[in-house]
Amino acid sequence: MSLAEVITEPPFSNRQIHRSLRIDTLREIVDELVKQGHAVWSGPKGAKDTCLIYWRKPDVWASMIQQWASDHGLCNTVLTLYELANGDDTVGQEFHGLDPATLRRSLEVLQTQGKAQLFVGTSEDDVGVKIF
Numbered sequence: 001m002s003l004a005e006v007i008t009e010p011p012f013s014n015r016q017i018h019r020s021l022r023i024d025t026l027r028e029i030v031d032e033l034v035k036q037g038h039a040v041w042s043g044p045k046g047a048k049d050t051c052l053i054y055w056r057k058p059d060v061w062a063s064m065i066q067q068w069a070s071d072h073g074l075c076n077t078v079l080t081l082y083e084l085a086n087g088d089d090t091v092g093q094e095f096h097g098l099d100p101a102t103l104r105r106s107l108e109v110l111q112t113q114g115k116a117q118l119f120v121g122t123s124e125d126d127v128g129v130k131i132f
Helices: 023-035 058-071 081-086 100-112
Strands: 039-041 051-053 078-080 116-120 127-131
Touching (some): 081 127, 100 127
16 A cells, blocks of 8 residues: 555544644554564565555465365465466455465465475566465
């Protein structure tokens, strides 16, 4: 989310009483969310203008995805990120429709834990994963 865009909207601004949160205060709030693992700054390095706030932390999504792959016999099978987020096999799963950035971070958690391997094709959009 762009801080400059949301600072003028509820709950950060109340037009009825003509009050708004200052943008530096919003940055402090997001900094705290980042420290707790509930958000990441998503703009250029060092810039604190845009962020991604997680509904669930990436490690929670990672566990759900790994459990789903295990339950469906898909461990050691290469899956595309598109298949995981939008495929027919994931309809009804809580991670179905998950935004690509959160999905990627969740799979990176699995990779860091040694529970998955990410494969990047010819572009950043061409990514597959093998879950162990």
